[in-house]
Amino acid sequence: MTGDGTRAVRAGLPEPRANEPALPGPAFAAHYHLPGEVSGPYTYGREANPTWAALERAIAALETPDGPGPAAEAVAFPSGMAAISAVLFSQLRPGDTAVLPSDGYQLLPALRDRLEAFGVAVRTAPTAGDAQLAALDGARLLWLESPSNPGLDVCDIRRLADAAHRHGALVAVDNTLPTPLGQRPLELGADFSVASGTKALTGHGDLLLGYVAARDPRLTAAVRDWRKVAGAIPGPMEAWLAHRSLATLHLRVDRQAATALALAEALRNRPEVTGLRHPGLPTDPAHALALRQMRGGRFGCVVSFVLPGRVHAERFLTALRLVDEATSFGGVRSTAERRGRWGGDAVPEGFIRFSVGVEDTADLVADVLAALDEAARP
Numbered sequence: 001m002t003g004d005g006t007r008a009v010r011a012g013l014p015e016p017r018a019n020e021p022a023l024p025g026p027a028f029a030a031h032y033h034l035p036g037e038v039s040g041p042y043t044y045g046r047e048a049n050p051t052w053a054a055l056e057r058a059i060a061a062l063e064t065p066d067g068p069g070p071a072a073e074a075v076a077f078p079s080g081m082a083a084i085s086a087v088l089f090s091q092l093r094p095g096d097t098a099v100l101p102s103d104g105y106q107l108l109p110a111l112r113d114r115l116e117a118f119g120v121a122v123r124t125a126p127t128a129g130d131a132q133l134a135a136l137d138g139a140r141l142l143w144l145e146s147p148s149n150p151g152l153d154v155c156d157i158r159r160l161a162d163a164a165h166r167h168g169a170l171v172a173v174d175n176t177l178p179t180p181l182g183q184r185p186l187e188l189g190a191d192f193s194v195a196s197g198t199k200a201l202t203g204h205g206d207l208l209l210g211y212v213a214a215r216d217p218r219l220t221a222a223v224r225d226w227r228k229v230a231g232a233i234p235g236p237m238e239a240w241l242a243h244r245s246l247a248t249l250h251l252r253v254d255r256q257a258a259t260a261l262a263l264a265e266a267l268r269n270r271p272e273v274t275g276l277r278h279p280g281l282p283t284d285p286a287h288a289l290a291l292r293q294m295r296g297g298r299f300g301c302v303v304s305f306v307l308p309g310r311v312h313a314e315r316f317l318t319a320l321r322l323v324d325e326a327t328s329f330g331g332v333r334s335t336a337e338r339r340g341r342w343g344g345d346a347v348p349e350g351f352i353r354f355s356v357g358v359e360d361t362a363d364l365v366a367d368v369l370a371a372l373d374e375a376a377r378p
């Protein structure tokens with residue numbers, strides 16, 4: 001069994017062949033030659049593409065649990081939302097019940113509306129305290145997001161998955177924030193690991209992508225079939241760039257986690273900062289559980305905290321020199337935003353979601369502290 005970095009640099013690469021590149025370039029093809037009615041994996045571009053296939057092998061290698069049992073298989077999508085929709089709409093039927101987190105990604109309420117319009121009953125409960133346990137009776141699917149975005153609460157995935165399975169429900173975990181190097185939901189008993197590859201997985205803020213990983217081939221077949229029917233297919237260029245990015249995943253997430261922790265430690269001493277959350281912070285309410293179920297000290301790149309009101313938060317964001325004001329997270333360049341600007345999350349006006357990049361830790365912490373000083377000046 002090799003280490004995570006060793007796995008990441010070779011994940012999904014073909015066997016080395018003389019005079020061939022290590023990672024073959026993107027295959028741009030709407031259709032493939034089919035002389036004499038040959039069959040094979042590549043017929044029409046909506047169904048399969050060798051560039052997706054290589055990326056899917058790579059992601060599957062990273063999501064596959066250690067120990068016995070089948071390997072994971074992955075299906076790539078053009079965005080995280082396409083991946084999430086593929087699981088929900090391939091698995092749920094009218095009359096089914098789904099349990100979603102009440103504090104998950106901001107588009108989950110919009111998905112809830114769509115599911116209900118198709119006759120699926122939806123219940124929600126918060127991530128913290130494993131509150132979704134109480135909503136499992138008669139459920140067909142349990143959707144978890146841990147750590148949750150943007151509140152950074154953590155739930156006990158194994159405990160919830162075991163309970164859901166006892167109720168006959170499938171379990172999906174949104175693994176966007178930790179990436180498979182920080183958490184392996186399939187190893188914790190989930191049936192699906194689903195993520196936006198737009199964020200930390202690819203990490204350069206230059207593409208959108210998503211994926212679904214599962215160990216049961218019937219589940220991946222259903223998701224793959226949904227992709228074909230919905231036509232929600234990733235571009236070959238994006239898939240290739242994503243695959244290229246995976247070789248540095250361990251370097252990025254390790255640096256981001258270390259700097260996020262240093263930033264959170266520095267923010268602890270600031271009187272104007274309240275509601276500070278980062279699962280790697282030993283004083284965080286989610287830390288003990290995160291330490292148990294997350295991997296390698298990789299608690300993610302997001303630090304969230306609250307400043308005293310909207311104006312104070314806006315002044316802070318403007319005063320940052322090394323941090324771009326932008327939504328999204330997980331990129332190599334630090335970004336921050338006042339989350340309340342979108343209106344989709346139940347957060348205070350001064351709530352900041354800060355995404356730590358791969359800058360030098362000392363530079364970034366100094367920039368944040370200087371911006372806090374500037375924002376506090378009368």
Ligand SMILES: *Cc1c(COP(=O)(O)O)cnc(C)c1O
Pocket residue numbers: 079080081082105145149174176177195196197198199208209210
């Ligand atoms: C961004 C995000 C998504 C949606 O992914 P897109 O690639 O933007 O479609 C889903 N879940 C979480 C936790 C996210 O942060």
